[in-house]
Amino acid sequence: MSAPDVPPADEITAGWWDATREHRLVVQGCESCGAVQHPPRGVCTGCGETGALVWRDDTGAGVVDSFTVVHRAPRKDLAVPYVIARVRLDCGVLLLTRLEGADAQVWHIDDRVRVAWVDLPDGRALPVFTPAD
Amino acid sequence: MSGGVAIVGAAECDLGVTGASILGLQTQAVTRALADAGLKLSDVDGIATTGVSRFSATQLADHFGLTPRWTDSTYAGGSAFEMFVARAAQAIAAGQAEVVVISFASNQRSAKSRSLAGVLENHTPEAQFETPYAPLFPLSYYAMAAQRYLHVYGKTRAQLAEVAVAAREWALLNPKAFRYGAGPLSVDDVLGSTMISSPLTAGDCCLVTDGGGAVVLTSAERARDLAKKPVHVLGYGERTTNTSMTAVADLTVSGAAGAAQDALARAGLGIGDIDVFEVYDSFTITVALTLEALGLCGPGEALDLIADGNIRPGGGLALNTSGGGLSYCHPGQYGVLLLVEAVRQLRGEAGDRQVPGARHALAHGTGGILSTHATVVLGVEP
Numbered sequence: 001m002s003a004p005d006v007p008p009a010d011e012i013t014a015g016w017w018d019a020t021r022e023h024r025l026v027v028q029g030c031e032s033c034g035a036v037q038h039p040p041r042g043v044c045t046g047c048g049e050t051g052a053l054v055w056r057d058d059t060g061a062g063v064v065d066s067f068t069v070v071h072r073a074p075r076k077d078l079a080v081p082y083v084i085a086r087v088r089l090d091c092g093v094l095l096l097t098r099l100e101g102a103d104a105q106v107w108h109i110d111d112r113v114r115v116a117w118v119d120l121p122d123g124r125a126l127p128v129f130t131p132a133d
Numbered sequence: 134m135s136g137g138v139a140i141v142g143a144a145e146c147d148l149g150v151t152g153a154s155i156l157g158l159q160t161q162a163v164t165r166a167l168a169d170a171g172l173k174l175s176d177v178d179g180i181a182t183t184g185v186s187r188f189s190a191t192q193l194a195d196h197f198g199l200t201p202r203w204t205d206s207t208y209a210g211g212s213a214f215e216m217f218v219a220r221a222a223q224a225i226a227a228g229q230a231e232v233v234v235i236s237f238a239s240n241q242r243s244a245k246s247r248s249l250a251g252v253l254e255n256h257t258p259e260a261q262f263e264t265p266y267a268p269l270f271p272l273s274y275y276a277m278a279a280q281r282y283l284h285v286y287g288k289t290r291a292q293l294a295e296v297a298v299a300a301r302e303w304a305l306l307n308p309k310a311f312r313y314g315a316g317p318l319s320v321d322d323v324l325g326s327t328m329i330s331s332p333l334t335a336g337d338c339c340l341v342t343d344g345g346g347a348v349v350l351t352s353a354e355r356a357r358d359l360a361k362k363p364v365h366v367l368g369y370g371e372r373t374t375n376t377s378m379t380a381v382a383d384l385t386v387s388g389a390a391g392a393a394q395d396a397l398a399r400a401g402l403g404i405g406d407i408d409v410f411e412v413y414d415s416f417t418i419t420v421a422l423t424l425e426a427l428g429l430c431g432p433g434e435a436l437d438l439i440a441d442g443n444i445r446p447g448g449g450l451a452l453n454t455s456g457g458g459l460s461y462c463h464p465g466q467y468g469v470l471l472l473v474e475a476v477r478q479l480r481g482e483a484g485d486r487q488v489p490g491a492r493h494a495l496a497h498g499t500g501g502i503l504s505t506h507a508t509v510v511l512g513v514e515p
Binding site: 001004005006007009013017038039040065066067068069070071072073074075078082084085086093094095096097098109126128 | 248249250251255256258259260261262263265266267268269270273276277278280281284327328329330331332333378379382384
């Protein structure tokens with residue numbers, strides 16, 4: 001996909017976006033209860049702690065939870081078809097993303113995928129997913 | 134349990150393509166519902182509405198020259214109106230208001246105000262983590278739910294299309310329906326219509342129309358003296374689950390289950406006691422997930438339940454008797470019209486689509502991306 005407009009990070013999400021500058025996928029985890037969560041929050045949804053959240057490096061490997069091939073674009077500058085998906089990382093959290101690197105019609109639920117990066121003009125990068133092998 | 138509150142008036146505003154303003158349509162809905170009840174605008178001391186402006190109930194009160202004792206503008210998409218019934222019943226029982234109008238109207242088709250991208254709010258986490266990928270909102274979320282559902286349970290798009298086929302059959306019996314006179318819809322029509330966000334075609338998606346409606350609530354005691362047979366509020370329940378497309382672990386499980394359980398428990402009824410079901414049909418998959426959540430069948434069984442004409446007119450399960458959002462009217466937040474149709478069915482006013490002897494009706498609203506879920510149980514007896 002071409003680089004989209006992405007709103008600036010805020011104090012809660014800055015660590016996540018900073019890691020993308022190095023093409024590192026991180027997931028917010030809680031040192032108190034061990035839960036992982038996405039998107040980043042100011043509080044652990046597992047235990048309610050506000051002071052125990054850290055960034056954990058993720059392997060970027062996961063599986064397609066579900067997907068949809070979009071045939072009618074919401075904006076004129078977008079080319080169709082493209083594939084929107086929920087990817088479940090092996091650590092357990094779900095990301096909304098695009099599936100790339102294969103024809104739109106070949107994807108299946110439970111396909112193994114790995115992270116790839118779309119660089120943004122401001123130095124950040126947006127994670128997308130491609131076939132694992 | 135009801136706290137002794139009843140719906141005493143119900144009406145639609147003009148539907149379809151009206152060329153009218155939101156406040157003009159709201160005025161139609163509210164004044165028609167009050168006339169139906171035998172009440173006047175000056176009797177109203179409570180207003181619940183949404184979709185008018187940022188200050189929705191305030192805007193409507195101002196427009197009507199009212200200074201209500203109670204208002205609610207909770208924004209919860211299409212389920213807001215079922216939530217309003219709960220709030221209004223509590224306000225009336227507590228003595229904070231005596232006559233509450235719940236209303237909605239939209240001119241989205243005339244105004245061409247609906248975007249496939251949805252409404253963007255740059256300060257939300259979704260704007261950073263989801264919108265950049267350009268999902269259709271809400272359509273792509275329901276599409277992913279449908280894709281997962283069909284995969285997990287080994288079902289087909291054709292089986293899912295029956296939801297839209299049956300809705301059209303009901304709409305052919307409702308002169309107010311947008312598709313009244315459009316003729317029957319076939320499974321092949323649904324599968325062959327424009328693919329929007331797979332596996333959902335245009336035929337799996339609700340209409341985009343103008344329209345809306347209103348219902349009037351008051352105490353059961355006052356209801357006895359009014360124009361129409363009161364329809365009693367027997368139970369209500371709700372669940373709020375997500376704004377993110379990644380918050381809910383299992384796309385095939387809807388928050389509707391908890392909402393319906395609470396509503397039925399409050400009413401002291403079981404799902405088998407319900408004669409008419411009016412459930413939000415934003416998309417065909419919404420209905421499949423909701424029927425399972427209501428407890429009408431087990432997980433993965435909804436498409437078997439609806440097969441063989443079971444939800445068409447004359448079938449065993451009276452569902453979406455107006456023709457639904459799929460074939461009757463979908464003004465964007467359709468939930469108020471679920472209540473209007475439920476009231477008409479319980480009063481015996483539904484004409485060719487009347488479910489004979491209906492005594493209990495269930496209205497279930499769904500908002501956002503399976504985000505908000507609210508159930509109301511209504512009955513002809515307190």
